[in-house]
Amino acid sequence: MKAAVVKETAPGERRVALVPDAIAKLRPAGIEVMIERGAGDGAWLSDAAYADAGAAIVGGAELYETADVILTVTKPPAATISKLRKGQAIIGMLAPLTDPGLAAALTAQGVTAISLDGLPRTLSRAQPMDALSSQSNVAGYKAALVGAATFGRFFPMLITAAGTARPAKVLVLGAGVAGLQAIGTAKRLGAVVSGYDVRAASKGEVESLGATFLVLTSVEAEAGEGGYARELTAEERQAQQEELAGHIARHDVVITTAQVPGRRPPLLVTEDALKAMSPGSVIVDMGASSLGGNVTGSRPGETVVTENGVTIVGADNLPATVPTAASNAYSRNISALLLHMTKDGALNIDTADEIQAGVVIAHDGKVVQESVARLLGPQTKGDADVDGTRN
Numbered sequence: 001m002k003a004a005v006v007k008e009t010a011p012g013e014r015r016v017a018l019v020p021d022a023i024a025k026l027r028p029a030g031i032e033v034m035i036e037r038g039a040g041d042g043a044w045l046s047d048a049a050y051a052d053a054g055a056a057i058v059g060g061a062e063l064y065e066t067a068d069v070i071l072t073v074t075k076p077p078a079a080t081i082s083k084l085r086k087g088q089a090i091i092g093m094l095a096p097l098t099d100p101g102l103a104a105a106l107t108a109q110g111v112t113a114i115s116l117d118g119l120p121r122t123l124s125r126a127q128p129m130d131a132l133s134s135q136s137n138v139a140g141y142k143a144a145l146v147g148a149a150t151f152g153r154f155f156p157m158l159i160t161a162a163g164t165a166r167p168a169k170v171l172v173l174g175a176g177v178a179g180l181q182a183i184g185t186a187k188r189l190g191a192v193v194s195g196y197d198v199r200a201a202s203k204g205e206v207e208s209l210g211a212t213f214l215v216l217t218s219v220e221a222e223a224g225e226g227g228y229a230r231e232l233t234a235e236e237r238q239a240q241q242e243e244l245a246g247h248i249a250r251h252d253v254v255i256t257t258a259q260v261p262g263r264r265p266p267l268l269v270t271e272d273a274l275k276a277m278s279p280g281s282v283i284v285d286m287g288a289s290s291l292g293g294n295v296t297g298s299r300p301g302e303t304v305v306t307e308n309g310v311t312i313v314g315a316d317n318l319p320a321t322v323p324t325a326a327s328n329a330y331s332r333n334i335s336a337l338l339l340h341m342t343k344d345g346a347l348n349i350d351t352a353d354e355i356q357a358g359v360v361i362a363h364d365g366k367v368v369q370e371s372v373a374r375l376l377g378p379q380t381k382g383d384a385d386v387d388g389t390r391n
């Protein structure tokens with residue numbers, strides 16, 4: 001089986017789907033690796049390093065013509081989809097719940113679409129394949145560094161001959177994988193850190209990192225669905241925003257990571273909350289997206305400063321800014337999935353397998369993943385969440 005690694009084309013994307021180390025691990029399963037010329041450049045992985053590890057370095061045209069499986073980090077652009085052929089497979093983070101149109105296009109081409117986003121993450125044998133977690137971990141780490149680098153004072157308490165600097169107060173909203181890593185990193189930098197999440201289970205996790213858990217009286221913490229938060233009702237959202245505003249105003253740096261799968265990120269920092277913050281405060285919004293983020297006025301990929309001097313960093317793709325670490329982890333995830341799905345040197349699609357039932361989106365010209373099929377149903381016409389108004 002020929003597996004091909006494409007050069008990522010999304011703006012600012014510097015990750016690569018496989019690192020050279022992976023090539024020797026795939027070979028015993030009958031998987032030969034081709035690398036599109038320059039695919040690893042952004043992560044400081046040269047074509048020579050891939051060639052030394054046993055990969056063939058090829059141009060784009062040859063790659064699409066001969067590959068059985070295309071390996072990618074992010075979803076492919078429309079121009080790439082038209083190059084794929086019937087029976088070929090693509091594996092990557094295809095985000096089918098937020099972009100079901102892509103799944104529909106791949107299905108129409110007869111391409112087998114496999115998305116790491118759909119992995120059943122709580123299944124212990126799936127954990128080495130969990131790219132959402134590995135990339136969130138990188139993102140949370142970088143968010144704390146971005147917060148520290150943007151803030152005009154120190155994170156730690158420093159006692160020097162020139163005086164004593166008090167430590168920064170950091171608040172992390174959303175304590176999933178990214179939030180917990182942001183908390184841990186900000187703690188290691190010496191800040192005084194608090195964390196908050198709607199899931200009751202997160203309290204113990206936040207406290208185990210030595211941070212304080214923020215308890216809101218207006219919104220009841222609960223178990224969530226399958227470990228994920230549910231979307232709050234409009235009343236709960238408003239109560240949460242109002243109560244959070246007071247806490248946000250007392251912090252120097254706020255890192256927001258809140259997500260609800262397949263939905264817009266919840267708005268946690270309102271205009272009123274921003275107005276109550278002190279000049280020089282910093283917000284790193286990891287939820288920033290074209291649909292809006294966790295913070296009013298945040299813009300993906302941009303840094304904006306409010307009239308009262310609050311810097312809002314719209315941090316939309318932080319893993320791409322730590323490209324070597326992110327690629328190393330992703331390469332292990334995608335290799336583990338590829339090996340899991342390979343039998344006798346070929347891709348063995350079997351949706352009776354719990355892992356495959358989550359990740360295989362389309363096969364044999366049909367959408368096979370249930371939640372994606374529901375989204376593509378006649379009523380929904382492929383919009384994951386564009387009906388609700390943000391408030």
Ligand code: NAD
Pocket residue numbers: 121122123127130132133136173174175176177178179196197198199202224226227228229230232257258259260261266268
């Ligand atoms: P995520 O990226 O979907 O969301 C980030 C965090 O935002 C979550 O903790 C969520 O509860 C929180 N959030 C959502 N709406 C919020 C709101 N209105 N206010 C405050 N916080 C809000 O989450 P994730 O990092 O992907 O993790 C989701 C869950 O999956 C967690 O329970 C995590 O422990 C679990 N998980 C388990 C495994 C495993 O078992 N191996 C692996 C990865 C993740």
